[in-house]
Amino acid sequence: MRVSLYIRVSTDEQAKEGFSIPAQKERLTQYVQSQDWDIFDYYIEEGVSAKDTNRPELQRMMHDISSRKVDIVLVYRLDRLTRSVLDLYQLLQDFEKYDVKFKSATEVYDTTSAIGRLFLTLVAALAQWERENLAERVRFGMEQMVRQAKRPGAPPPFGFELVDQKLVVNEKEAIVVRYIYDRYLQGAGMVSIAVECNQLGYRTKKGNEFKRTAIFDILNNPAYYGSLRWNYKEYGNGTKINAPEDWILLEGVYPTIIEKETFEQAQLIMQRKRPMHPRQVTSTYVFSGLLRCARCGSSMVGHTISKKSGYVIRQYLCQNVKLKKCDCPALTDYFVEEAFTEKLDEMSDSYSTVAQSTRKTPQKKERLEHELLEAELQKMNDRRKRLQIAFSEGLIELEELRERIGELREKETSIKQKLESYNVQEKALSKEDLIEIIMNTRRVWPYASPEEKKHMAYLLVKRMVVDLPDEQRKNRKNKKVEIIELAFN
Template identity: 30%
Template structure:
C-alpha cells in the first residue's frame, strides 16, 4: 500500500497507572503521533482517545469501538498508535484484532515499537511484543494483589468508610457519633423487625437527620462482614479473599451470624408465631443437619414442642433437652442476672466507649460545626440547608456529651470486679435468710417466658451435641459460646466470681460455692462489707491432699457455708499439686443468728444494692476450732440433688 492511500486514525489511551509510570499523557501522545504521521506522509482523518481506561480484556473502550466502526465503513484504513500496549495487552485480543484488520484490508503502525502489520515480519514482531506486554500486566497484577493483601492485614481497608466508621491515618476506626445506629440496626433485626420496617422507623425518626433510609441500606449493613471485624476483598468476584479481624468490631461475631440466620428465614414481613428454645442449636445425631421444629396444641391448650430430622426419620420431645439443661440452668440464670445484665454492661461501656475517645469525637464534631458555619457564610448553601446540617451535628454532639456524662457517672460509682463476688454472696445469703422475699424478687427459670428463655439460650449456647442410644435421643454435650462464657472464666481465674461444686458434708450430699484466690486485703474488704448487712463469720480450713478431705472450723454445727476460697495463690506456689496440705478461707453464717424481716425498715437494699466500701466495719473475726470433715465428690446423675 502506498503512503498516499493511508487514511489514518490516531488512537490514544491512558490510565492513571500508565501516566504515573510512563508520563504519557494524552496531549503528549497526540503531539508525537502527529509528528510521526507528518514524517511518514500519512493523512490524519480523525482522533480517538480513551482516558482512564486500561487495556485489560473485557474493558469497554468507546473510542476504540468507534475507530473499528470507521474501519468497517472505510473511513480510515490505518490505526496509528504510540505503542502496541496502547491498543491491547492481551494476546487473545491481539489475534482477534489482526484477524479484524486482515478482513477489512486495514493496518496498524506504532510510532515507538517498530510494529507494522503490513508485512509478515511486522506481525511476528508484534506477537513477541504482545507476549512481553501481557507478562508485564500479569506481574503487575500479582504485585498489586500482594500489596493489597498486606495493606488490608494492617487495617487499611479499601473503599469508602462504612456507616459507624471513619478513617484515621488511612485505617478504619469506630465513629462514636454513628456507631450506635449500627448496633441498633442489628438489635432491631434480631428482635424480628424486617429491614423494610427498620428503614421506615429510621425515616420517621429522621435518624442522623436523614429521611432517605432505604431497605437496601439496612440490608447492606446487615450483610457487611466489616461490622464483626472481618473483610472480604473481591466479594462479588469468582475468587474472593477473606480477612479476619482486620478492623475494630462494632457487633459480636455471634450477633452477626445470628442475624444472617434470621435473614434466611425472614421475609419482609416475617414474624415468628412460636418460639423454639433450641432453634439452630440442634443437629441430627445421624446426618449432622440442623433439626427442624414443630409443635402441637392439645385440647387443654398446652403446647408441646418437638425437634425432628425428615431425612433420618428422627423425632423427639423438647423435654429431652430441658431435663438435661435443668441441672445447671438456675446457676446460669443467676450469673446472667448479676454479671451480664448489670455489671458487664458498665464495664463494656467503659471499654467500648473510652472517655478519651468520646472527648476526641466531641472536638471533631465541634470543628465540623465551625466548618458548616464558615461554608454558610461563604454562600456554599442556603439558610434551610444550613439549619438542617447544623441540627444534625448539634444532635450528634448532644448524644456524645450524654455518653460522656454516663461514663463519668460510672466512674464515680468506683465499681470494681470484686463487687460481682460481693453481690453473689449477698444473693446467696438472701436465699438462706430471706428465702420468701428472695423467691418473690428473683425470677426463676421456670417463670421466664419462652421468649426470655430462648434469648438466654441464644446468647450462651453455641450448639448442643446429640447422640442415639438405641432409638432414644440423648444429650451428649452442650457447647457454650466462648466469646460469652470466656469473661466468666476470666472472672473466676481472678477470684471475682464463684462456681458451685457438689460436696459431702459429713454424710450428707450438698453443694458448696468456691471462688479462686484473692489477696487478704481484698477478701477482708468483702467480708467487712458483708457484715453491714449480715452477721457473717470467717474461719479457716485445711485440705489434706492424700485424704482428699477438708477440715472446717465452725462454732456451730448447723452453720451454713457461704463461700470457700484458697488463702494462697496455689496456681503459682504449687502448679503441680505436690503440697500435702492447703489453706482455705470460709465465709459462713450461723443457723442460730437472729434475723427477723419485720425488724428491717427497708429490705430493698438487700436485693438491689451492695454495701459501700466507705461504710464497712474496721475488722473481721476469725473464729475458733470445731472440725467437720468435708470431702469433694464428682457430680453424676446418681448423686444429683
C-alpha cells in the first residue's frame, strides 16, 4: 500500500510538544513500518493554517491522489488535515472517488474499518446540516433585501449596468431590447430575431452571438418595465419551477426600457404559441435525438411542412440551418429510414456463416483460462496464510516474510489484471451478438409502428451522422441519403 504522510504545523503550534514536524514525521514513519506499508511521499506544511484547503502541499497531494499514485492518506491527528467539517467532508469525498483510504495515527478515524465508515456517515450528516443552515440564512437575507426593494446580487441583465449596487440603463443595449420586443410583437419568431440581431452586429453582454435562449430570457424578464422578480424560474417550454406563492414581484424598482403593456403583450403571444411546441409535433420522429449533421456536427431535429392540399412533409433539419450557419438540406424522413435499413442489410450480409460456426470455440478457451487464474489466485491466498503462521511460530524472520509477501503481491496484481480484462470482455457486446440484434431488428422493422421503430432505434443506435450529397438534391423521386457514421450502443 502506497501511503502519503501529511504533516502540518501552524505558526502558534511550532513550539507545542508532539506537534513539531520532526515529531509528527517520526511517529507517522513508525506507524507505516508497523503496518508494512510503503511511503510514497511526505507532504509537509510549515506555518500554514487549516482554515481552508488552499495549501500548496495539500494541493500537491491531491494531484498525486487524482493521478492514482496513492492508496492511503495518513495524518498524526485529524486537525492536521483540516478543522472544517465541510472541508473534511469534501476531502473524504475526493478520497473515495479515487479509492484512497484515510487514517489518523492517534484517533479512530479510519475509513478502512466499520467504525471509520460510521464516522464518515456522521461527518456527511453534519456537513449537510451545516449546508442547509447556511442556505436558509442566505435565502432569508436575500428575501429581506428583495422586500426592501434591493437587488439580491447576480450580474445585471442585458440592457442594464450595475452602478453602486443599482441598475442603470445601458442605452446601446436598450436599443437592442426594444428591437427584440418590436419584432416579436410583429410576429417574428425567437430564432429569426436571433438571426436578425446577429446580422445587424448586435452581441450579448459577454460578446457572444444571440441565440433563441437569449431572446427568450429577454422576453421573459420583467426588469425591462421596472419590476424586481425574485425566486421565479421558467423553462423554455413554460414550465415553472416555483409555485406563484413562492416568488415575489415588486413593480417600479428599476428604470424602464419598455412599457408594461409591451411586456404583457409579448407574454400573451408566447402563451398562444406554447400548445404547438415542437416536441409535441415531432414526438413520432424515429431518429430524433440520434441524427447528426455530417457538415457541421450539429443535431438534426424533426420538422413538419403542411401543404395547402393537406399533404404533410416530414423532414429532419440541421439546427444550424435555422441560424444560417450550415447549408445541409432538409432530409425527408422516408429517405433517412430507407438508408438506415439498407445499412442494416449490408451489415447482416457481411456476416459470413463461417464466422457463426466458429464463434463458440474462443469463448470456451477464455472461460477455461479464467477458471485457471481464479484457482491460482486462491493458491496465493493460501500461501500468504502459511507464511503468516510460519512467522508467528518463529520459523522465518520478518525480513523474509516481507520479501515473500511482496513477491506474492506482485503475482496477485498480475493475475487480477488478467481477470479484470476477461470481465470487461464478457460484459462488452460481441460482434456476433450485435449482428444478431441487427438481423432481428431488420426482420421486424417493416411491421413495426413509428413508436416501436423509435424504441428499437434508441436501443440499438447511439449516433447516426448523415448527409445528402449535392448531386442527389435534384433527384426528387429516389434521393439517396448517405450514412457517414453509425455508432451502436
